[in-house]
Amino acid sequence: MTSDLSPGLWIGAFGAGFGLLAGVGAGLLGRAQRRRLGALQAAQAEERARLEAQRAEALRRRDELQAYDEVLALNPRVGHFLWSLGPDRLELSPHWTPMIGGGAEDRPASMDALRLRIHPADLDGFDEALNAHLQHRQPVFDRELRLQHALGHWHWMHWQGKAVTPPGAEVPDRIVGHFYDLHAQKLAEETLASDRRLFDSGPVIVASLDAQPPYRLRSVSASAAEALGHPRGSKLVGRRLDELLLPEDLPPVLEDLGAVLGQPGASFQREVRLRLADGGSHWHSLHAVIAGSEGQTVRAYLLDVERLKQAEREAARQAGELQVAVEHLTLSQGYAERLRELSEMIQFAASEAEAHELLAARGPQLLPGWSAALMLGGLAGQVERRAAWGPVPAAAVQGSAECWALRLSKPHAALHGAGACAHVEGRPAHSLCLPIPGLQGGAGVLQLTYADPLDADRLRQAEARAAALAETLRLSLSNLQLRLSLQEQATRDWMTGLYNRRHFEELLPRELNRALRAAEPLALAMLDIDHFKTFNDRFGHEAGDEVIRCVARHLADFGRPYDSRCRVGGEELCILMPRIAAAEARSRLEALRGQIAASPVHHAGRELPPVTVSIGVAEAADGGGPAELMRRADLALYAAKRGGRDRIVVWTPEHVG
C-alpha cells in the first residue's frame, strides 16, 4: 500500500518552492534593486536552507516510515487499511488473507462489505467507535471485533485508525490505520478467564504464599473461604501456614519447602489436612511450586480429596473386614479340620487314657496360648483332671458345686479371676469353663485360661473355638466310651462277666508273644468245676449256672489287675497270669481254690453241696505256641481231676497227652 501520509507529498512541495524563488531572482537589476535582491537572495538562501532542512527531515521521515512499513510487513499479524470515505473504498493489505482466510478476491472492497462480515453483536460497537472518532469524541478509532473467517468461525481482530483531512478541507476524506489478529490472544484470555472461574468456583484452591517463614497467604482463590467452611468472602489472606494446616502436617510441609525454596520452578506434592472453620479438617492434595523470577512466591494448588480419603478409608476398612473374614474362614476351616482329626483319633483310641493323651498332645495347636484342663467324672463324684496343657494348672473339682459351668450346665467365663470357678488357679486374664455333658461317669468340664488380656475379636474367636472343641470332645469321648463298652461287651461272657472264649483266643497269643519278647514268664491256669454235671442233674440247670457264676465271682476278685480271667467253656474257666512262673501261680491259685471250696453256694433258698475246682497250670515255654500252652494246662487239669479233684497240678513233661 502507498500511504497518503508518505514522504512523497513533502518532496513535491519542496521542488515547487525552489522554482518560484529562482524566477523571482532573475528580474532584479538596480542598486536598490540589487540591495533588495541581496536581501531577497539572503531570504531566499535562508528559505532554501529551511526547505533543505525540511526536505532532509522529510526524507529521513520517509526512510523511517519505509523502514516501519517493511517491519510491519514482516509481521503477519498486522495489516494496513485505507478507507476512502467518499467512494466507500476499502483497501486492505495482503495480511488480510492469511488472517481471515479465502483468496485475494474475498477481501472486502468497501466498508459496507466489511460490515457484512462483522459479528452482529459487535456491529453497533464498531459503528459507534467510528462515529466517536469522526465526531472528534475519540482521538482514534479503536475497536476489537469478531469477523467471519472464511472457514465459518468468528475471528477476533483489533482495528485502529485515524481520520485524515486533506489540506484545506474541513472534513476528513479517509481513515487510515491497521488491523491486527487478536484471535490467539482472545482465546488465551478466554481460557484464562474460564480457568479463573474454575479456580474461583471449582474444587481447586489456588493460593500464593510468601516464600519465607511464616509463609503468609498473599492471595487465594475466591472459593477457598467457603470450601474451608468460612462465611463467603471471609479474609484468609495474611494467615500463616501454621494457621492453615493441622499441626501434625506442618513439619513435613516445612521440610518440603526447605528443600525447594529459592529454586524457581521447583515443586513438591503432598497430602495435607487444611483446618476447617468448625475445628475439623479436610484432606487436600497439595501441589506447591516455587514461582517468581527470584522464587519469592510459593504457588499452591490444593484439591480437596477428603471424600476420596473417606472412600479410601472405607475401602481399607472393608478390605480389612474382608481380610479378617477370610482369615477367620481360613482359620476356621483349618480349625475344623484339626478338630475332625482329633475327633476321629479319639473315637478310635484303644482306651480313654489314650484319648486323653491325644487331647493333651494336640490341644496346644488347637488353642495356641491357652492353658487347658479336661476334667471328667471320677470316683465319689469328683471331677478329675484327665488331660491338661499349658502353664496354668487346674485343681481337681471336688463336686459340681465348685464349677459354675457344671452347676449351670452352660459355659462360664471370668475376667481376671473375678467370678471364676474355684478350680481355676491363679488369676488369669481370661478363664472359661465349658461343660461336657453326656459322658459315662458324669458330666465333665473343659477349663480354659489365658494369662494376658485379649481384644474382643480374639476373645470371641477363642470362645467360638472352645465351644467347638468342647462339643467335639463331648461327641468323640461319648462315642469312644460307647465303642469301648460295646467292645467290652463283645469280649465278655454274658453269664459271668469274665472274658469269653473268643477274647481269650485273641488274648492268649498276644500275651504269649509279649512274654516271650520281654523274656517274662506267663502262666495259664485252667479250672474245671468238679462233678459239675451232678449240680445240673440234682438241682437243675439254673443251679448249675449259679455254681458257675459263683466260681466266676471268686475269679473276678482274684489276682492282679492285669490277670485275665476267662470262661472258655461251659464250666471251664481259665486265668492268664503274666509275669509269674507256674510255681508262683500255683501258690496264688491255692488261695483261690481254698476260697472256692470254703464258700457255700446257695440256690433257690438252699445251700448247695460244696463246690470245688480242679486247676491245671502250665507255663509258657520256649517254642511252645498258644495251643501247646493250652494243651499243657489241660493235661495238668486232667491230672488234677485224675488225682482226686479239688487240687492244683502244674504241668511237667511227665504229663504226656
Ligand SMILES: Nc1nc2c(ncn2[C@@H]2O[C@H](COP(=O)(O)OP(=O)(O)OP(=O)(O)O)[C@@H](O)[C@H]2O)c(=O)[nH]1
Ligand atoms: N448248668 C449248666 N450246665 C452246663 C453249662 N455248660 C455245660 N454244662 C454242662 O456241664 C456238664 C459238663 O460235665 P462234665 O464236663 O462231664 O463234668 P463232670 O463229669 O460232671 O465233672 P468232672 O468229671 O469233675 O469234670 C455237661 O452236662 C454240660 O451239659 C452251662 O452253661 N450251664
